[in-house]
Amino acid sequence: MTHVGLDIGTNYTKATKDGKNVTIFPSIVVYGEEKDWSLTGQSKDVYVGEEALSIVQSLENVEALRPLHEGRLIHESYIELARHALDVLKVRPKVIATGLPVKSSKKEREELAADMKAKLGVDVLIFPEPVGTLAYMGLDTGVCVDIGFGTTDMLVLSRMEYLKGDTMLVGVDWLFDNIEVLIRNKVGITLTPEELTKLIVDESYEVGRIRSGKRITIGHGDIAEEYRKLMRSWVERIASRVKLMLEGLSTAIVDNMVLTGGGAMLPGVKEEFENAFREIAEIKVPDDPISANALGYYRLASAVVGELKEPEEEIEEKSVEKEEISEEEEKKRKRKK
Ligand SMILES: Nc1ncnc2c1ncn2[C@@H]1O[C@H](COP(=O)(O)OP(=O)(O)OP(=O)(O)O)[C@@H](O)[C@H]1O
Numbered sequence: 001m002t003h004v005g006l007d008i009g010t011n012y013t014k015a016t017k018d019g020k021n022v023t024i025f026p027s028i029v030v031y032g033e034e035k036d037w038s039l040t041g042q043s044k045d046v047y048v049g050e051e052a053l054s055i056v057q058s059l060e061n062v063e064a065l066r067p068l069h070e071g072r073l074i075h076e077s078y079i080e081l082a083r084h085a086l087d088v089l090k091v092r093p094k095v096i097a098t099g100l101p102v103k104s105s106k107k108e109r110e111e112l113a114a115d116m117k118a119k120l121g122v123d124v125l126i127f128p129e130p131v132g133t134l135a136y137m138g139l140d141t142g143v144c145v146d147i148g149f150g151t152t153d154m155l156v157l158s159r160m161e162y163l164k165g166d167t168m169l170v171g172v173d174w175l176f177d178n179i180e181v182l183i184r185n186k187v188g189i190t191l192t193p194e195e196l197t198k199l200i201v202d203e204s205y206e207v208g209r210i211r212s213g214k215r216i217t218i219g220h221g222d223i224a225e226e227y228r229k230l231m232r233s234w235v236e237r238i239a240s241r242v243k244l245m246l247e248g249l250s251t252a253i254v255d256n257m258v259l260t261g262g263g264a265m266l267p268g269v270k271e272e273f274e275n276a277f278r279e280i281a282e283i284k285v286p287d288d289p290i291s292a293n294a295l296g297y298y299r300l301a302s303a304v305v306g307e308l309k310e311p312e313e314e315i316e317e318k319s320v321e322k323e324e325i326s327e328e329e330e331k332k333r334k335r336k337k
């Protein structure tokens, strides 16, 4: 039975059909408008992922839909992204395992599962987001903090059972909003999150726009110092909410304290977290914090699908045993003859 691990985030959609390779594209949907001219002869109703991103980055004032906003779900674009992920993976799975923010409502989850069943013909397993990373790391007990673009999700798991958790409406977007204001005040241009990430991560990156007949560019060095300051107060804010959640917990649970999500990969974030939790525990980060949830959902789906399969396999195994016994008996019978 084919299954897929699918993590539709505010910023990136990640999907895997083999638990090893992860396809990543921006979670953006743009509905096409009729153009005066089409030189390629192609015009589509809906653009998804990289194609949508290039439209948004080349033209200002195009409305880009992202599936999650402030931790809430926008169904239509969510389904478009899921469909696109399956097209890219070239797979028609029976089961999709996915995640939603810890504080998403039960109603929201039920509606999403029903919608995906109706429109994509799949059964859906939905987990609280950070569980994906813990499953990927093979941990059934621990704490996981997932700093995504739109939300920071945190939870405590004990023997694969949810103990408590929280969703903060503060993700990388809070940091980026503040940096964007700085850039707008300095040079008057607006950047996409994808461009801001490159500006922060890549020291040689430069980005620009034409503004009032001039070429305006901004580089890593122009924002590096302000980034450090903002990042520190951002981590402090998230860390104090995590500490609130940890209050009163057994130290045995906190021994596995994991930091995941793309936010964990931004420069200096892991170090600031280590400082904030020095007295509590060592911080672990998965090898690929952006893909870890999708890979974990895949693992969890494999376990569920495996359980569903078991009765059939057992029957097969028993019949094999029977054949072996009967061969033995045959031999005995022959020997007797
Ligand atoms: N090397 C990198 N490449 C891409 N993104 C990176 C990188 N390093 C850090 N990031 C950050 O990771 C963020 C995306 O993280 P992630 O994919 O976990 O968020 P999400 O799952 O889309 O959001 P959410 O979970 O809140 O819905 C980007 O906004 C970016 O700033």
Ligand SMILES: [Mg+2]
Binding pocket: 007, 008, 009, 010, 129, 146, 148, 149, 261
């Ligand atoms: Mg995420």
